[in-house]
Amino acid sequence: MSELTFDTVLPAVRVQRTASRVRPGPLLAVTFLAFLIIAALVPQLFAHSDPLAIVPHDAFHPPGWAHWFGTDQSGRDIFSRVIYGTRQSLFIGLAATALAMGIAIVLGLLGGLGGAYLDRGVGWLLEILFAFPSLVLALLFVAIFGSGVGPLIVATGLGGAPGYARMVRGQVLAVRNAGYIEAAVALGHPTRRIILRQLLPNAMRPLIVTLTMGVGQAIVWASALSFLGLGAPPPAPEWGTMLSMGRDFVANAWWLTFFPGLFIVLTTLSTTVAGRYLQQRLEGRLS
Amino acid sequence: MLELSPHLRSQGRRSRSLLKSTPLIGLAALCSLLIGCGQDASTVARSDKPVSGGTLVYATDREPTCLDPHVSGDMPQVFIGQQYLDSLVSMDEQGQIGPWLAKSWEVSADGLVYTFHLRNDVHFTDGTPFNAAAVKANLDHMANPKTQSSTAGGYIRQYRSTEVLDDYTAVVHLATPYAAFLEVLAQGFLGIESPTALLRSRDQNCESPVGSGPFKIVKWDRQSQVELVRNPDYNWAPPTARHQGPAWLERIVWKFIQEPSVRFASLQAGEVDVIEALPPESHEAARRNPDLTMLVALRPGNPTNGTLNITRAPFDNVNVREAFVRSADVEGALKSVYFNEFPRAGGALSSATRFYSPDFEHAQDYDQGRAAQLLDESGWTGRDAEGYRTRDGKRLQVHVVIGNRTPPSELTLWEQVQATTRKAGFELLIEQMSDVLATQRQADWDYDIRVGYWNTNTADVLRIVFGSEFVQPAGVGGYHQNTAGFASPQFDAINQQALATQDPEQRRALYYKTQQIASQQYLQLTTYPQSSRLGIYKTTQGVRLEPSLAVTYLYDAWVNK
């Protein structure tokens, strides 16, 4: 749901002078993210049941000792499903953000370096993509190419790309006139090397933070699409899909909807807080 | 007042309470302590005498695409249609045909000519009088390809023409004998509309059709509701109705609320008076709520099922079909996903259908041992790394084609089928896609299982679902009602014989045979019968499910608000 524009976020953040003190917020956030990453890589460490094993007799158990998050309508342990779902959701979030960034870099470079007409053209293309609210764009994409994890990643990536592209373009424009670029050009280095070795890394560094938060946003977007039934199909333990399958039973069994949603919230929260903290550290280092 | 249809079977109840909404109860308790908010505490007096006047708010799950049930023809259409249309004949609880707009009729000896003697005191709400010409206009309309009538048109394929003998005598000519003709005429799908209205364009008629029924349509507010008002001149109710003369209700607001939990919550709050498609997960809550009554009736016809495509492997072998059906634990799914509120349908006909026989209820019982034995006998003896059975290196794969508007509970049921058939070695691939793509796959016969059902008040449904003439696509679109691909001359002959005779005992014997064949051939995995489930708020009484199709009938209903 977020396309944090670079200009509004970065200047408004204040530099923390007491950056050396350990603050609880970012610590918790980073710990949770680490937990997520481990859960994605080795779910068996935390989840003890098969997320796909159907036990109809155990359906709709409320949260308790045997099942920390309760069971769903087919008797599957929700905690296990949420843990296994981490892999799906993180993968989709990272892939979508990577895709969005890829598109954004291409467009941003074209716009920032390509000269006035190309810049206008790219700007115009971005305007068109921007004319669609992200979900509408994603819906159109899914309508054409069908639902499933692949189209979900592309649709989510497309939704985020215009925002990043604008940022990249702005950064490229800002960096290309820097002294070290001029020096490299004067020294006769090949253009491609300048772009890859010097321009891009320096342009992208302030965007690392946006990217971190962007992964969280991408996960929410992908969940929204899965919630509408346009993403990972059941019985995939993807958080959005679980929310969707559970919402019919919210009056009887609130835990089917509550816990997957909770994990989405915590993931987004963690990426935001961690990203902010990263930003403040970087600002501190740069200033 | 709980009206139980004679076809309703008693259900086993879950002893374990499902209302684990502790946080919600806690909040609600807190709230009522503090502010006294929540439910209206006053109890509405139930009067046993009907009250004239008032508005009934009805909420259903699906919105029709057209209000005229002649066009296409699905359940949402016939539910609304039943309120503003009358039919030529009526059908009672025992399946007997009675008069309605037609006072009496004669059938010729060869079964090809039906002479209807019509009432002379009926007129439509636009003033047009009802007469033989109207009957002709309606039947022609249903049979006309331009109307694109799947259901009504499909039911009267044998129709040739109507002769207007005089104002109140209509003679209908059929091409072949059709004993089920009167049965289908009793359905709301073949309701009689005003011939003047039928002359308008199809889209106009879809928006504001005109009938002679107890209510008439005022306005259709898309995506929201349809408004109906009382027809003050109504005086020709069928003998199956509880009273005669105009309806009690002044107005009906027919709302569309797709989300099941939201629909039920609206009922509990009293925002709507009657809901349809009462979700199974809310049955327990409805039973416990003293303000609500439930009205449940099974629908006749072919129950909800997965039809097996016998024209290609692996289901071209009846043993493999039986093995699949036996290895699917549908009962377990019904207990969990549907809260044990739906009975298991064991045969090809729902128990509410006339001429239903209970002898085939256990042919599909869960039996993994038998499934294993059958698969071994059929040559599927290999096992690959993931445990699926193989034969000559090919895996035992089954593709299930499901439309993407299938409700989540149905999907979960098939997930459970997937898990249990896996134990026998089947790899079930559930493929969800848009309706357009699903129809395409169906037209190409590119599926192993197709999920569907067919609601109708006659056992002749088996001819439609398994008869060889329905294997061929009806139109260029490719859609074919017979999704199994079953084409047996013997089966077709029995169905034709059943259509050629009016004698109920003969028909019973013949339909017993058709059910037997369908059961022995394992053409479908039948899961649960379709049912009409109404939840009724304390303000409303007299709501009924009419006997032919178990469709909501609000003519005898009244509200006391």
Added chain:
Amino acid sequence: MSAITYSNPRHERLTRLARRAAWRLAGGVLVLWAVATLTFFALHLMPGDPVLAILGGASGNPTAETIAEATREFGLDKPLAVQYALYLGRLLQGDLGMSYSQHLPVTRVLAEQSWATLQLTFSALALAWLLVLALTVLTAGRGRWVSSLASLAETLAAALPHFWLGILLLAVFAFGLRWFPPAGSDGWRTLVLPAVALAIPLAGFIAQVTRESLELTLEQPFVLTARTRGLSDTAVRFKHALRHAVLPGISLSGWAIGALISGAVVIEVIFSRKGLGRQLYQAVQAQDLPLTIGISLAVAAVYVLANIVIDLLYLWIDPRQQGKTA
């Protein structure tokens, strides 16, 4: 001797705004044309035969004549370029075609369904701003504890997915407490929960940005001057600081409307509200080409227009922006 021209600053400002508005509108029209083209060609790539979609999908039983007629009626037998030209022509006349799934003109569907979505979107935006102003003005710069707590609340609010929030609100306030009706599109009571579900995450976002901006502004010299002139704290906050501080928030509001429309798709489904969002979702599911294009165009048009208005509003509010061009 050169004549002394007295320029009327207000007049100048207005003309500049008007010129900018005209320029932006022209650009907007161009963008809409591109959007229409993109959607048209993209949707023609959709698999499946549109004729079957028109003729009733799964239960349809079309004969050859019916199919031929439908193909003629909807012009599906002509080559793609011709269809596109016809489509553009009709578009210019305001004819968006016939919806396959509803058998109604698309313009009629838009007319019937737009109001509910506009209601929802603008109520949510207004509510979000109300929350933002209340929270930030009251708590900005008042000390680290209050600030951190409010900041945490904002971050948490922004992290809530609106579909999850909607379901929870529905469960607690409609099913459980029965304060609000769980479904419907008429009356203000049905608007409350959906608007709140959309407003809270949005408020979180805008509040974060506005708070930072307000805190920065409160340190500016002109604020100090105002304080030394004896103005009360509230007056300072509201009259002077706010005007500068809301600028980033206003700039975000343009994007916010797009996000709200996206959110409306899911919220309308959850709360069974009529509206363009739910209609679009159903149109995509039914592969209803004209309706999908029609709604996408309408949404894009509203979005582009809203952004133009926001842009002009930004100019109007911020005196510093007057001299700058795009």
